[in-house]
Amino acid sequence: MIDEEITLKKLEIFLAFMRLGSLARVSEEVGQSVVSVHRALHSLEEGLRCQLFAREGRKLTAQPAAFALATHAQRAVNEAEEGIRKVREIAGFNSGRLRIGSLYSLTLRCIPHLLMGLKLRRTELHVDLTLGSNKDLLQGLADGRLDAVVIGLQAPSDDGRLIAVPLFEDEVRLAAPLGSPYAGARQVDLRQLRHEQWITLGAGFVTSDSFNHAFRQAGFAPETAMQVGDIFSLINLVGSGMGYSLLPARVAEYSARIELIPLAAPYASHQVISLLMLKSRERDPNLLALAAESRMFDNARDKR
The missing domain is CATH 3.40.190.10 (Periplasmic binding protein-like II)
Known part of the structure; x- marks a missing residue:
């Protein structure tokens, strides 16, 4: 069993001393008197039943046992702090x-x-x-x-x-380069684009799921020219004429080089x-x- 003299607060003071090497500096850091800091270190030794420091007047010199304790004490303090943080979160107490x-x-x-x-x-x-x-x-x-x-x-x-x-709620639309054959259309039927090349986002994005859903409704698998890992690259590639895509209406302001055209009702998709x-x-x-x-x-x- 752990002796009652061994507490987390004393371990924090011990770790501060191992880091700073001065009772006065530890006193300033923890907001306690030098006497209280010295007493905490001494009582920690009593609880452990072994000597951590050699005393030469007022100077304390760490012994091998102190260095061994420091490693484990740091883990214990870190785990305790993380546990307290998580408990406070679960209980509804906010952090900064x-x-x-x-x-x-x-x-x-x-x-x-x-x-x-x-x-x-x-x-x-x-x-x-x-x-x-x-x-x-x-x-x-x-x-x-x-x-x-x-x-x-x-x-x-x-x-x-x-x-x-x-x-x-956002509507998924056809993303086309400016001046495409579909420019200005009130809506497009995906089946009209059966022979076009397409650029898609990788799996895991909601827009990728919307893309797949729309083409399942259209009844054919699109010819995919390229798959990218972020929506900005996709927008730039469409704007450069590399292919078409399906994108949410909210991205219209990201580029003046693409046009977002509504899809016909059978292929409509929303996020x-x-x-x-x-x-x-x-x-x-x-x-x-x-x-x-x-x-x-x-x-x-x-x-x-």
């Missing part, structure tokens, strides 16, 4: 940092709007933004590497572990852009603020 994941295509208007509103609500909050595909972001949320994600869904989430807050967060975290004040800002974004679009 929020890790948000988003699709690349939402960084023009949606994400900046959410982040600015969130910072007004919680000025002390630091935000880490991670960009990626639906698949990667959802995995990050499940693994605890992300606190919330803003992604596109083709259907409402049926995962009982998640809370979804819809922001807006619901939604904030997703774990139900176990629904009381977290930071996430409550983000959810409130997301609902305001939805309401603001409805009034336009």
Whole structure:
């Protein structure tokens, strides 16, 4: 059993001394008197029942046992801090940092709007933004590497572990270079483009899922000239005349070199852009603020 004299606070003081090598400097760092620091180190030795330091007057010299303890003590303190952080998150006590994941295509208007509103609500909050595909972001949320994600869904989430807050609905359209044979059309029938070449996003992106869904409705497999890993490269390749693609309407402002043309009704596809967060975290004040800002974004679009 661990002796009652061995506490995390004493281990923190011990680690500070091993790092700074001075009782006075440790005293300043931990906000305790030199006498209290010295007493903590001595009682730690008593609890361990072995000598950690050799004493030469007021000077303490670390012994081999102290260096051995330092490695394990640092792990113990780190694990305790991480455990406390996770327990506070589960219990709804917020931290000063929020890790948000988003699709690349939402960084023009949606994400900046959410982040600015969130910072007004919680000025002390630091935000880490991670960009990626639906698949990667959802995995990050499940693994605890992300606190919330803003992604596109083709259907409402049926995962009982998640809370979804819809922001807006987006229409998937034909992305064509300017001056294409389909320029200015009110809508296009995908079957008319059976012999065209196509550029797609890699698997895991909601736009890739929308692409596959539309062509299943059209009843043929498109001739894919290239597959890319980000939506900006895809937009540039389409604008250069390398091929056609299907993209959400929200990307229109990313390039003046492409035209987004509505699809005929049988191939119509929509994405619901939604904030997703774990139900176990629904009381977290930071996430409550983000959810409130997301609902305001939805309401603001409805009034336009």
